[in-house]
Amino acid sequence: MPMTTATTVPDEALVLAVDVGGTTMKAEVTDVSGAVLSSGVRETPQGEAAFETMGELGDQLLAELTPAQRAAVARASVVVPGIIDVERSIAVFSANIGWRDVHIGDRFTARWRMPVLFEHDVAVAGWAEWRYGAGRGLDDVCVVILGTGISGTLSVGGRLVRGGIGQTGEYGHISVRHDNGLPCACGNIGCVETVASGASIARAYTARTGRTAGAAEIFALRDTDADAKAVLADAVDALAAGLVGLVHATCPELIILGGGLAGAGAALTDPLHRALTERLRLVPAPRVVLGEFGARAGLAGAAWFARQGELA
Numbered sequence: 001m002p003m004t005t006a007t008t009v010p011d012e013a014l015v016l017a018v019d020v021g022g023t024t025m026k027a028e029v030t031d032v033s034g035a036v037l038s039s040g041v042r043e044t045p046q047g048e049a050a051f052e053t054m055g056e057l058g059d060q061l062l063a064e065l066t067p068a069q070r071a072a073v074a075r076a077s078v079v080v081p082g083i084i085d086v087e088r089s090i091a092v093f094s095a096n097i098g099w100r101d102v103h104i105g106d107r108f109t110a111r112w113r114m115p116v117l118f119e120h121d122v123a124v125a126g127w128a129e130w131r132y133g134a135g136r137g138l139d140d141v142c143v144v145i146l147g148t149g150i151s152g153t154l155s156v157g158g159r160l161v162r163g164g165i166g167q168t169g170e171y172g173h174i175s176v177r178h179d180n181g182l183p184c185a186c187g188n189i190g191c192v193e194t195v196a197s198g199a200s201i202a203r204a205y206t207a208r209t210g211r212t213a214g215a216a217e218i219f220a221l222r223d224t225d226a227d228a229k230a231v232l233a234d235a236v237d238a239l240a241a242g243l244v245g246l247v248h249a250t251c252p253e254l255i256i257l258g259g260g261l262a263g264a265g266a267a268l269t270d271p272l273h274r275a276l277t278e279r280l281r282l283v284p285a286p287r288v289v290l291g292e293f294g295a296r297a298g299l300a301g302a303a304w305f306a307r308q309g310e311l312a
């Protein structure tokens with residue numbers, strides 16, 4: 001049974017949010033204004049051990065509160081990467097952290113003695129950018145989280161689009177390089193991620209120059225280094241090629257870029273908007289902006305989700 005209780009917690013209540021990433025997990029107890037009452041970070045262990053560490057991190061944050069604050073924590077949310085089945089409360093698969101079919105059930109609910117919601121990290125990050133960040137007030141918004149991988153959310157007509165087991169927005173695995181594409185970790189060829197993820201940008205730059213540089217550094221070099229400029233142009237081209245079908249299908253008025261690579265700012269949003277404009281004939285090119293929560297979108301989203309009770 002889903003543990004969701006789709007009612008908003010009272011304004012005076014506190015919430016516990018846990019955001020699990022591939023290398024670290026972060027957690028916060030916050031109030032309705034977003035003020036942080038306790039926070040912590042742990043390294044994410046590989047495999048199912050990650051779930052015990054999530055439990056310990058939550059224990060630690062709750063223990064740091066005063067008794068009155070502890071009593072005010074009304075709900076928690078735990079958000080994780082990979083494929084998850086929210087309805088059956090199962091973390092189905094994470095390639096990065098290496099778990100398969102981990103049953104969540106009520107393990108956190110019993111431990112922390114409060115309702116605990118479970119969701120996909122990118123789903124809450126994208127939902128939060130749409131509802132409370134750069135997309136607030138709009139009905140048709142696409143959020144793209146650019147990082148190790150590329151995925152996001154889509155809101156159409158004021159509703160978050162969810163698939164059969166809640167998984168949508170796998171924009172990074174739209175295949176855009178059919179003839180000479182690189183193999184993708186997913187098994188396909190020429191996916192957006194093989195060109196436009198942070199790791200792919202770094203790899204392409206090294207292949208051209210023999211030099212090692214991270215994606216952020218390559219963005220910083222774009223005006224003075226022809227190789228950096230070419231690699232980034234190729235990444236933007238792949239991203240635009242992947243998103244143009246989505247724009248034709250759903251006509252979002254806004255595309256929000258979040259995640260680590262969004263730190264590149266206008267160096268990313270302006271070329272992407274131009275590349276989309278060049279490709280679109282029938283429908284207007286959506287505006288392209290940066291997310292407001294930056295790298296905190298997952299954690300901020302988890303807190304909003306714990307407070308609201310559903311991704312509505």
Ligand SMILES: [Zn+2]
Nearest residue numbers: 173184186191
């Ligand atoms: Zn792929």
